[in-house]
Amino acid sequence: MVDQRGLTQKDLYLSELCRQGDDCLVFINTLGRMGHLQRRFSGKRGLIFSHQGRLPAAEPLSIPLHLVLYDLPLESQKLRRLLHSLIVNNDLKVHLLYGAADWQNNLRLMTATIPSFSVLEQIFDILREMAVTKEGICVDKTLVRLQQCLSFSPTKSLLEKCLQIMEQAACLGPDNDKLKLQPVLGDDYCLMLKKMAGTEQYSRARQRWQESLHWQKLMLEAGVAEIITLLGEGARENLR
Structure with missing residues (x-):
């Protein structure tokens, strides 16, 4: 394992690996960054990019000699699954290129x-402004409005999950393709928060936040030997 955490010239490092002629698999967190790097290294042979541990299906993949963690992995499961699929190569070398800046990037992504x-809270406030007492709110229009009004760029999946949490908490009443704020909760902010905190889906989301942040902190601060241990039995036997 090569510890280059905090490296600022990641692209130059990848270029040097390419010059060695060995196949490299590069772990990337976002499709946007993966597209940028694919354009940046267009024409380079033996350089394959993996979005959060997914292996490319469109082209045959030779067993790489190098796994480059360009970004700080968001969680352990995807990286461990990727390593498990690569452990047939006993000479796999893992390169740690992520650094402290990735922590803030990952917070935004999460x-x-x-x-x-x-x-x-932000979504509930916007819904109260949009609420039509009798007609309800069209789901598709609501998602568009929320994407325009929130203080960050959410994914559609996030918005749908948040609406499902509110529905579980009885903050929203479903009516086919319409959503309606329950009148009893419309002005009771504390009751709304309490009910949402008690939903199963919110509990799972909270646990995912906790586990992901704990994992990332370890990957940033732990020594190489501890990181190899964190990655599991396959890593201890096959990484160097």
């Missing part, structure tokens, strides 16, 4: 994809 209390 905020846009995993429900949190602050996001639920």
